[in-house]
Amino acid sequence: MSAADPTGRQLLVVIDPVARRMDGESVRIARDVLxxxxxAKICLPNGPQETVRAVARRGRRRIVMIGDDRALLRVVGWLHRQRELDGTPLAWVPVGPPEAVSVARALGVPLGAVAAARAVLEGTERRLGLLADDGDGVVLGGLWVPAGSSAPYGPALPAPARPWWRPTARGALALLSRPTVRYRARTGSAELRVVADGVLLAEPGQAVGRVAVSAVEGLAEVEVHPLGVEDPLRCRARSVTVSGPGFRYRADNHARGPVRVRTWTAVPEGWRLVLPGAP
Structure with missing residues (x-):
């Protein structure tokens, strides 16, 4: 019985094949600690289909993924499409180079094999928010549009000094952190229309350098960055829709698209992950 699970649930440790090839020593250490x-039942799938089959046959075992961001996102995405994500507790030992485990870093999962495995055994299950899109996909941390724009990655964007708009507030047209300014489109800008809870934040003809969206406190936190303006437009909303002529975006630090329109909806406490420390 593990300290993390007083009910005595056993572990299903799924070791991604990429992790086994890239860093077999870290995988071995994590497996031994667990x-x-x-x-623990150890599963060594040879590819995505075998991983999904193992997860589908998990029974009452807690799933522990050993692998990089893609390995976890593959399982989370499948559970979401099966409508089983909310009821499936997960744990994670990230294994991979720094650029391949940025989601783990943003979520607060330890990056060392020993520390991460101990967190699986001794940590606390948390319910975390996510963004669900209209293409039946999920975003655990954050996304930005267009995909090629530079943006800091993480689930929480820097908070402004002024109050945030809450979607329940009245007078939504006055919610922006500063008055809307019209810009002539210029080279390098994206022709995007951005709407958050029915309120227009950007439209084609404005020079938008980047739109960033992240899951924070059960809402979608939105930043619209017009070119040539230091402070972005910021708000929080239940959903945000971005549309444009075949744009690409990066979700959880992986390229997606092209799409002409995409809506992300905040799902409070949409999934369960074991993290270090007390809740």
Whole structure:
């Protein structure tokens, strides 16, 4: 019985094949720590289909993924499409180079094999928010549009000094952090229309350098960055829709698209992950 799970649920440790090839030593260390602290069934799939089959047959075991961001996102995405994500507890030992585990870093999952495995055994299950899109996909941390724009990655964008708009507030047209300014489109800008909870934040003809969206406190946190303006437009909303002529975006630091329109809706406490420390 592990300290993380007083009910005695066993672990299903799914080791991604990429992790086994890239860093077999970290995988071995994590496996040994997990097997030394809990009853664990080890699964060594050879590809995505075998991973999904193992997860589907998990029974009452807690899933522990050993692998990079893509490995976890593959399982989370499948559980979401099966409408089982909310009821499936997950744990994660990230293995991979720094650029391949940015989601883990943003979520607060330890990056070292020993620390991450101990967090699986001794940590606390948390319910976390996410963004669900209209293409049946999920975003755990954040996204930005267009995909080629530079943006800091993380689930929480820097908070402004002034109050945030809450979608329940009255007078939504006055919610922006500063008055809307019209810009002539210029080279390098994206022709995007951005609407948050029915309020227009940007439209074609404005020079938008980047739109960033992240899941924060059960809402979608939106930043619209016009070119040539230091402070972005900021708000929080239940949903945000971006449309444009075949744009690409980066979600959880991986390229997606092209699409002409995409809507993301905040799902409070949409999934469960074991993290270090007390809740």
């Amino acid at each position: 097997c030394g602290g809990a009853a």
